Amino acid sequence: MEYYHIPSSVEETLSIADNYSGNYTYFAGGTDIQIYRKQKLDTHDHIIDLSRLDELKSITVNKDHLHLGAMTTLDDIISSDIINSNYPLISEAAKSVATPVIRKTATIGGNLLVNNRCIFYNQSKEWRDSIGSCLKDKGDICQVTGGNKSCYARNVSDTATALVALESEIIFLTPSGSIQKPLTELYLPCGIKSNELDEHSILTGITIPIKAEKWWYRKLRLRKTLDFTSLTVAATVDSDRIARICLNGVSMSPVLIKEALKSLTLESLIKQARKNCKTVENDLMPLKYRREMINVYLKECWETLH
Numbered sequence: 001m002e003y004y005h006i007p008s009s010v011e012e013t014l015s016i017a018d019n020y021s022g023n024y025t026y027f028a029g030g031t032d033i034q035i036y037r038k039q040k041l042d043t044h045d046h047i048i049d050l051s052r053l054d055e056l057k058s059i060t061v062n063k064d065h066l067h068l069g070a071m072t073t074l075d076d077i078i079s080s081d082i083i084n085s086n087y088p089l090i091s092e093a094a095k096s097v098a099t100p101v102i103r104k105t106a107t108i109g110g111n112l113l114v115n116n117r118c119i120f121y122n123q124s125k126e127w128r129d130s131i132g133s134c135l136k137d138k139g140d141i142c143q144v145t146g147g148n149k150s151c152y153a154r155n156v157s158d159t160a161t162a163l164v165a166l167e168s169e170i171i172f173l174t175p176s177g178s179i180q181k182p183l184t185e186l187y188l189p190c191g192i193k194s195n196e197l198d199e200h201s202i203l204t205g206i207t208i209p210i211k212a213e214k215w216w217y218r219k220l221r222l223r224k225t226l227d228f229t230s231l232t233v234a235a236t237v238d239s240d241r242i243a244r245i246c247l248n249g250v251s252m253s254p255v256l257i258k259e260a261l262k263s264l265t266l267e268s269l270i271k272q273a274r275k276n277c278k279t280v281e282n283d284l285m286p287l288k289y290r291r292e293m294i295n296v297y298l299k300e301c302w303e304t305l306h
């Protein structure tokens, strides 16, 4: 049985979520979660549609901070003059997500909370049943490593890569009030549960504190017009010459390397990336190629930032 709810305020949303605790799914643009429903990876009975939460659809600048409401669409971000003039890295990342039609409904909040992916998990139920389920699918073994402890499903959010490189913070509402914290703290080091946003919470917005003096962005994927990332790198340098380089699509959560630009050598950048990215053979592009491309992207990025 499936029940559909369309609240018109954040408070009403939390109250419905509380009523159906453990048995609901939020729909923002629905562009990711609908596939999970179809593939029976999400089987909750209650769907809470967030599309009428107009209070979460905004792009504002406040005391030098940019604020994005969680229900702002990627298309609105791409066509925003404020963002294109002052935060071009964000629109560049938004442009690299999916297709123009998808970006008309896909939201920034949904993109930050997109589930981690793996070629052994993001398949139809029949496909998964034929090989046996894995740790992320309530099974007891990882189909990639044969281990029984860790899941290496990849974080694939392209906008998260850019927003981490801009040191962004997220704001979410819980029944006991609003909480703000660094975006990096949203993500978990295990692919089974992609983020730590818990039951009864709703992501309401994102705050971006810094403007980059220099930035760089690149996404590797099979088909440029459609596919999820095989490797995304976003980098910024701020007015204090601090470099922030974020890699995504190659580990369970975005990997951030932050260092003064003058002391950052290419060798140490590659070494830190190699150490922190837990890259395994679970993408359409081969592991060896993706590892090589980390070096290629970091070299290009390092040269551009200097």
Ligand SMILES: Cc1cc2nc3c(=O)[nH]c(=O)nc-3n(C[C@H](O)[C@H](O)[C@H](O)COP(=O)(O)OP(=O)(O)OC[C@H]3O[C@@H](n4cnc5c(N)ncnc54)[C@H](O)[C@@H]3O)c2cc1C
Binding pocket: 025, 026, 027, 028, 029, 030, 031, 032, 033, 034, 035, 050, 070, 071, 074, 096, 097, 098, 099, 102, 105, 106, 107, 108, 109, 110, 111, 112, 113, 114, 115, 156, 157, 158, 159, 197, 201, 202, 203, 204, 226, 227, 228, 229
């Ligand atoms: C063909 C195709 C290609 C795609 N390519 C890419 C790609 O290149 N890069 C990429 O990053 N993504 C891609 N996607 C996935 C998806 O379209 C995007 O990630 C999109 O931004 C998700 O936003 P949404 O609003 O549709 O999220 P939804 O699908 O509505 O939600 C995604 C998740 O976030 C939760 N959620 C959403 N909003 C909130 C909130 N405010 N509070 C709490 N929980 C919330 C939902 O419950 C769900 O678990 C692709 C999808 C398709 C179908």
Ligand code: SF4
Binding pocket: 117, 118, 119, 120, 121, 134, 135, 136, 137, 141, 142, 143, 144, 145, 150, 151, 152, 153, 191, 192, 282
């Ligand atoms: S990395 Fe392993 S446990 Fe995780 S989704 Fe893939 S096969 Fe499943």
